[in-house]
Amino acid sequence: RKEVEQDPGPFNVPEGATVAFNCTYSNSASQSFFWYRQDCRKEPKLLMSVYSSGNEDGRFTAQLNRASQYISLLIRDSKLSDSATYLCVVIPYTGRRALTFGSGTRLQVQP
Amino acid sequence: DGGITQSPKYLFRKEGQNVTLSCEQNLNHDAMYWYRQDPGQGLRLIYYSQIVNDFQKGDIAEGYSVSREKKESFPLTVTSAQKNPTAFYLCASSIEVGQTQLAKNIQYFGAGTRLSVL
Numbered sequence: 453r454k455e456v457e458q459d460p461g462p463f464n465v466p467e468g469a470t471v472a473f474n475c476t477y478s479n480s481a482s483q484s485f486f487w488y489r490q491d492c493r494k495e496p497k498l499l500m501s502v503y504s505s506g507n508e509d510g511r512f513t514a515q516l517n518r519a520s521q522y523i524s525l526l527i528r529d530s531k532l533s534d535s536a537t538y539l540c541v542v543i544p545y546t547g548r549r550a551l552t553f554g555s556g557t558r559l560q561v562q563p
Numbered sequence: 564d565g566g567i568t569q570s571p572k573y574l575f576r577k578e579g580q581n582v583t584l585s586c587e588q589n590l591n592h593d594a595m596y597w598y599r600q601d602p603g604q605g606l607r608l609i610y611y612s613q614i615v616n617d618f619q620k621g622d623i624a625e626g627y628s629v630s631r632e633k634k635e636s637f638p639l640t641v642t643s644a645q646k647n648p649t650a651f652y653l654c655a656s657s658i659e660v661g662q663t664q665l666a667k668n669i670q671y672f673g674a675g676t677r678l679s680v681l
Binding site for chain 2: 460484493494495551556
């Protein structure tokens with residue numbers, strides 16, 4: 453089983469739709485969680501950190517479910533500019549403490 | 564402006580040749596990382612460094628080498644032993660590795676180098 457798993461998509465949604473992605477992780481000793489956004493042929497950029505209590509940044513909401521070992525990203529009122537690949541990232545408490553990236557979920561927002 | 568600079572943007576390697584990818588940061592970050600991304604795939608860790616003069620192998624270190632002689636610089640050499648080097652290479656840095664504060668674990672990326680084989 454991969455350490456971090458994401459549905460590759462693509463998720464094709466119309467403008468204005470609400471869309472949600474999940475990301476599951478296998479290491480229960482995982483500490484920090486992030487969502488990154490990657491545009492085609494570009495570097496990943498931090499979208500938001502994921503706090504234990506959940507957090508919101510404008511149209512984006514991130515949540516963590518430690519019991520079921522997944523994080524989620526909800527995008528409301530999708531814009532064309534939201535089209536990208538969304539990578540979830542996990543850092544463990546112990547062992548090698550570099551980021552472990554999921555393979556990403558591709559979102560295509562259509563007019 | 565503070566940031567991470569990777570060069571060159573595109574690089575071509577001949578068979579049997581070693582090539583070096585440059586990564587420089589002026590963010591005063593202690594930790595630096597090298598990742599490889601293949602088309603349609605996630606990022607895989609090649610090497611990382613928590614501090615000057617120290618570095619650790621990642622998941623796919625074979626065929627690669629690094630050095631960390633200065634805090635600002637973390638060059639990656641793709642050696643001739645790496646038989647499938649064509650990929651998008653990304654360098655990143657963070658304040659530290661392994662801290663409990665979320666913000667210190669955030670990694671910032673350079674724009675990447677695309678390496679192809681001639």
